[in-house]
Amino acid sequence: MPIKKAEEKVYNKVSNSEIENYSSSIWDNNKISEAKIDSVKKSITIMMPPPNVTGSLHIGHALNMTLQDVIARYWRMKGKDVLWQPGTDHAGIATQMLVERKILREGITSRAELGRDDFLKKVWEWKKESGGTIVNQLKRLGASADWSRERFTLDEGLSEAVREVFVSLYKNNLIYRDKRLVNWDTKLETAISDLEVIQKDKKGYYWYFKYPILGTKKYIIVATTRPETLLGDTCVAVNPKDKRYKSLIGKKVLLPIVNREILIVADEYADPEKGTGAVKITPAHDFNDFQVGKRHNLEPINILNTNGTLNKNTPKAYQGLTILKARAKIIADMEELGLLDKIEDTIHAVPYGDRSDTVIEPFLTDQWFVDAKKLAGPAIESVKNGETKFVPKTWENTFFEWMNNIEPWCISRQLWWGHRIPAWYATDGTIFVGKTLEEVQIQAFSKYGKEIELKQDPDVLDTWFSSGLWPFSTLGWPNKSKDLIKYYPGNILVTGFDIIFFWVARMMMLGIYFMKKSPFKEVYVHALVRDSKGNKMSKSKGNVVNPLVLMDQYGTDTIRFSLTALATQGRDIKLAEDRIVGYRNFITKIHNASKFLEMNGCVLDKEFDIKMIQKPINLWIINLLYKTADNVSSEIESYRFNEAANSAYHFVWHNFCDWYLEIVKPVLSEINIEENKEIKNTTAFVFSKILTILHPIIPFNTEYLYSKVHNFGEMLSLMDWPDSNIEKIKLSKNNTEIEWTIKFISEIRSLRAMLNIPFKSLININYNSIDKKYLNIINSNIETLKSIAGVESFSFNANDSDNSAQILVDDATFNISLKGVIDINIELDRLNKDLSKLKDDISIIDAKLLNKNFIERAPKEVIEEQKSKKEGIKSLADRLQLAINRLDNKI
């Protein structure tokens, strides 16, 4: 076994952390990411989705922030004044839970023991100590947001905006207080919104209960998955059209255990197909039942305490029991009474709280609501009329679907951490809403004619209420600030689809209401990052990929490039480590190219004018460079990040490194200085532009190479984006000479590989009659051909019928003497294989050309294209056939 030298050789690239530290420190020193309010440049505003202050960078953040950073850096290089507004969200429930756990560890039994004020002090303390974690992680990722403007949703300014909005919406009857069924979290003891409820399919049972009909010995049987709600039943409903029960309508049943007389009512809600067709109605604990109860004027009976235990409205034996214990007792009691008819297995959806992961109970309480329906109209309209566009457009359907069916938004939370609701109550229950206590005191005084005691509502607002104001509250609203005028509305919002309803829709509703304009022109909705098998990442599955670990392992830029290259529209991202390794290699490749430039003294000459370039190879690469730059540019602008990354990748690796540098390499080492000057200049120029194009995606390495290693000029992040229009570069469609050379070299290499001619044995290429232009090309690239194709000589040889292999490039034919070293049969095989491919191609085209309909109806250009294609292939095939015949004769 030969020793693998690769293992001995340690690549001497500087460490990722050194590169990352260098780049971020010069960006910080030069404040490249700060928006310039006084700049005359046109603005681009990106509102960062504020991560939870309790958060730690996960792969979704990494994707989201990388894409925003690509956009931000790109537009800066395009000469725009970019505001990327960062900040964090106070995350009411998450933060409160976290700090509650913390004080528990400190030996405090509950937040109640501390009291509201002291508990909040603890939360602020925590925020001061640990709240910056996520921000530092974002900075490490390279997020070039304007951190000097960092905001927090509980900042004084943002809180003022919250109060202003609340009061204003209240005055306009868009916020109201109401007693309604809400989703109640019995663990957190707070109401939550519909969106915070997650339905999970669970195994359960249908219990069939017999309710005795008063005055008879008969029963009506009802089915339920929640036996304990029996205690709160106020009627039994049957469908008026259901013949089975028609005679029972209006009769009464004796509700077992509680012995309450309740009516059998007729209601369309009862579905004869479901269960027994008769349904028990518990208005206080079921959303549908609530409506039924209302229709029949039945007072709901609440059977629960806020912590989910049974309350005073239930029989003594049940009071204080948890729901599950009460359920078991009901079943046992019913069975004992002989009223349990049967039990069936079922799988049904059970609501869970997204934060507490506990079963959510419909619960009747007084809460504050936003009349979302009224606010939704204009938001829907702004998408319909194109003021705001979703990318990809398919998300607009999702948006409409939800907005059209929107329900009142419950905004009050029975928590301590958050924006306190600016409402006060008089002892008689009168509500006063105002921004400050003084304000409501004045209101109260004018009502009562004297000073009275006012108590502020103890509840706080849903966190999304304040983040819904983010696009304008961060810019100084309600003050008419310069920022607001310049940076509102934003241009682009980058977000995951999971918060379209939570956040995007609410920002649009509130933004349009208060600012008269939708808060952003475009919403780019990116995919979810999944594991390599396509599973959603979750802590319980243990398949969570920690971006910070990946960043340590591969470097931040590698992760950024990987996420960008994988960010296709409309499909989830499966993060496979293979891909990451591939892109790590790409960054290494760039470093090696850089090393090559250094070794060969390729230094950027400020006097160098690319319009004066003469050599075809240089013209070729410049041409491709600008094509790539234009391409990357339009792909970023249309949010096709994967295309942008791939396009740059391909150009750098396969055009610049594989061909340009290889072709130029032998010439660079020649002594002719004048001759080399143009090549060296071009090489340095193109490389500097490569770094520019890649900068938005991999800022750390490109900045490092640009300003530290090569000292190409100022900081890269301040450079202009290459643009063929602005720089008036004429792009040509074809560069025949270089393209022909590449084809020629590829043919030679392919032949070598197929015939097993080792690279070290140089070959002699003969030609008989070829066009002079090809000879010229060969002569001007002779060094390249020698060094990268292993060609020793070219010579005229009229007698080309020796044992020779054939190379056909366009309409030129070459032959290589095999000198008996090579098995003719192998060459014959190779040629025959090529030929049969060509013949297949011809027959496909022939089939078309012989089709009368094709000739009659296809556009002329297409027909001509097919014909000339066929001509080309045919001439190649003919010459190949000739060569085969000749070789055949030798055998």
Added chain:
RNA sequence: GGGCGAUUAACUCAGGGGUAGAGUGUCUCGGUGACAUCGAGGAAGCCAUUGGUUCAAAUCCAAUAUCGCCCACCA
């Protein structure tokens, strides 16, 4: 139940009316003055199925199948 999306090489995915593309993997050769985290060259596909539109369909339309997601659903 309502809606959306996916199905293309072994894998992960682009593309999108005119002969099928990339990266990874795989096979062969290679220790060469940028790079073995590399270079050169191969092999590998009835583009899910069935119908339609079209001169022409992987691409457009419709149905089907399978998988995924969102919303609704605790009789």
